Amino acid sequence: MNAVNLSRRFFVQASLAASGGLMLGFHMPTAEAAVTEAKPWNTPVTGIEVNAWLVLDPDGTVTIRIPHTEMGQGGMTSVALLIAEELDVEWSKVKAVFADPNRHLRNNKEYKVMSTHGSQLVALQHPHLMQAGASARERLKEAAAQAWGVTRDKVEAKQGVLKSGSKSAPYAEFAAAAAKVTLDKEPAIKEDASQWWLLGTGTQRLDIPNKVNGSAQYAIDTRLPGMVYAAVKASPVPWGKLKSFNADAIKDQPGFIAVVELRAVEGKRGQPDMQDAVAVVATSWYKAKNALNMLPVEWDFGDSVTASSKGMSENAKKVLGEKGLISKEDPKALEVIAASKKVVTADYERPFETHLRMEPINATAHVQDDRVDVWSPSQDQSAAVLIVAEQLGRDPKDVYAHPVFLGGGFGGNGGGGTAVTRQAAEISKRLKRPVKVLWTREEDVAQDKQRPMAAARMTASIGEKGLPEAIFTRALWYTQDKQNQIGPATADYGIRNMPYNIPLRHHERHNLDTHIPSSTHRGPGANQTGFITEVFADEMALAGGWNPLDWRIEMTKELPDWQLVLKTLKEKSNYRTDLPKGEGMGIAAVECHGTIAAACATVSVTRRGQLRVEKIVIVADCGHVINPHAAKEQMEGAACYELGHAWVGGLDIREGRIVNTNMDTYNILRMDQMPDIEAHFALSGGKKWGGMGEPAGPPVPPAVANAIFAATGKRIRTTPFRQYDLTWV
Amino acid sequence: MAINLTINGAAHNVDIDPDTPLLWVLRDEIGLTGTKYGCGIARCGSCTVHVDGQPAKACQLKAASLVGKQVTTIEGLSKDGNHPVQQAWKEVGVPQCGYCQSGQIMSAAALLARTRNPSDGEIEQAMSENLCRCGTYLRIKAGIRRAAQLGV
8 A cells, every 4th residue: 555645735747748748736635534444355265276266165165256247237247157057065065255367367267258239248158158068067077086096977066975885075175176177078068958957946136135235345335445536527529639628626635645637549439538638636536426526627629519319310310311331232123123013112310329337437546656546337357457458568467456246237338338438547646646536427328329320221122921122221331430330239239130031132331430439238239220120110011011020930941940939939928910909019130249039018009109118028049948937037137227218318419529427318218118028038049048137128128119100100201209299080 | 504403213424415315315324225316306216215204315315304204215124125015026037127216116016005906907007107228117006906905
């Protein structure tokens, strides 16, 4: 801990403004705010380590180290389940702690992957996680076999006990020996669900008890001795340049310590990169925030100040008339449409959306001569280490990220937990003391990396049997610096690869530039294009005189997984097209992260246009489900998340800045708007392992939009729904 | 200025600007971090506490206005985390990220203290100012019904 003389008032100006450095003036107060001891971030582990994931205690406790992030998706429990299944231990003896990201990097990525994104934890990481359990089990058996003078196949490992004939011992007894065992080859893992005893049974999550008594530690809860607090403001028009500020104007504010100038680095405009910003540091965050509000700051907004949602929307309509990049070329499709007597065409649009994690963006850093500690709400704690090391020019071996629970992630906390982690490291370095940086909710929304605004013009010709024979799509999105791809998404990911068997297809896309930073966002790509494709599917089906659910079944005849999902939906949903006016059901099906999810929404709309989403039945095929309890929770959650955007959400940009930056103006779904959700699985099994944290969301907005059409005859082609007049007579 | 506050039955003497919202006194001065900051404008409910048994949003309560009142936070709702609402939350498995749940639980506990067996409409009305981005609303409702059975 750095010694700081708190009784002396002093004032320092240091300048490092050149080359992307920073300038600060700081002002020590006479009294330090009260602080308590830091709470324990990593549970102390006792016992013997069998491998990096597993520690066995003679008292029977099995500690499983969790390399991934727990952000509400149940990841902590999923990892523990996958390992415990193979290890074969009593579930009640399992204790989960977070793995150490520094160790991971020090030992050449010992945990393989710490990043938690793209609904991949179970889908893609299960082989090596299950292997960690299986390999430990076989080593324990081998160690016992050697001690007992039998061959390994004569030793049984079950529920934490090794047995052979009359001999038996708890796993822990052979833990030390097992750690030294070399096997000729690693054992196979149980990919076949019929072999599971624990996976698939439905397990309560491990993190629940700490989340009902206020004790679960989030990054925002970090408290360190001598810690000070920073409130930060970047240009309200993203990427605007900091021209000047007057620290003197606030130096007498209560608790004021310093103003720290933070600078963007030329050419660095990615997710974890800093923008120009000013930070006010004070003895409490409340004081820091108040002083920041009073700080005179001048920005150079540049040309972006003219941007608006309205202008971007108008421009989108113009660009949809212009030839774009070719995703799939087929001149024949265009010819057939031009000659067709029956053409369906429509324009669609989705606005920018923000992640709005309930935990506003924050990070705490303590930069010392010999080590750096950081608490960051990152979906990849190892990336947090690397980002901080890079920011400070330090060896990653000296940087310790302390994994915490995340108050939501939704794809917005990748890359080390966003630029705030750099800000905290930089400010702590300058002030030589621990600092917690917390963005106000307004800053959190204004400076988040947003889900891109998207639009498309969809045209199809309807041929014999009322089915489409040719389709021509032109999609666009607004991404920062015209990025072509964000995560798995492109402007037409989900459109160009729609599952429907339309013989002739021509697909184009435009990447339009915006200064609004872009990010992955729960269900990337599918969350915009799923709406576009599936509302248009409804329009194509109805134009051809088809029942929209039967149309989808007909149009995916060759695709067994789609058939399974759609036919299960038909069976579970009681989908009807003959409800009285004011009531309606709507269908949509979208693939996302390797999982197909289909939804049937039931809505009612009063004559005065009051919408109520009564119920949504969702059927998903993610191949395998390791914890039905958590998977259904994710289906409910993803549905609520996407329904919120589609019904009441949408960022509003005026004069280059986001104007609805808090929860009075940027709305999410409330309890009284939440429909009943009925979640079902239709599992194709085999080699399919799809994600489950995101895919149930994307089919919900189009299913509801299609239900609104069924109820009112009003076609919804953009969101939020609430902007539509839904009155009917 | 020194202010005496009673939090979870214990007396705390804090030296603060009397206008400081209770939320920041709890989190940054006293170290009770279970009460969360979500919006700062009384729109999300993450900071819900009880003042003399009534639910209130700590981000809007000036510390000085609480002198002589009983403030209860999530940490003080029960001794062992087994208030019927907390028990029900564990049984049903309500939380996902958990960040809003302190506020949800405090609102639910206050609802059940005044209405032993609330209807769905009463639940929705009482809970509509507590937002959850993970979408746990159906489980919150189920949790409240279960807590009503357990008896608050």
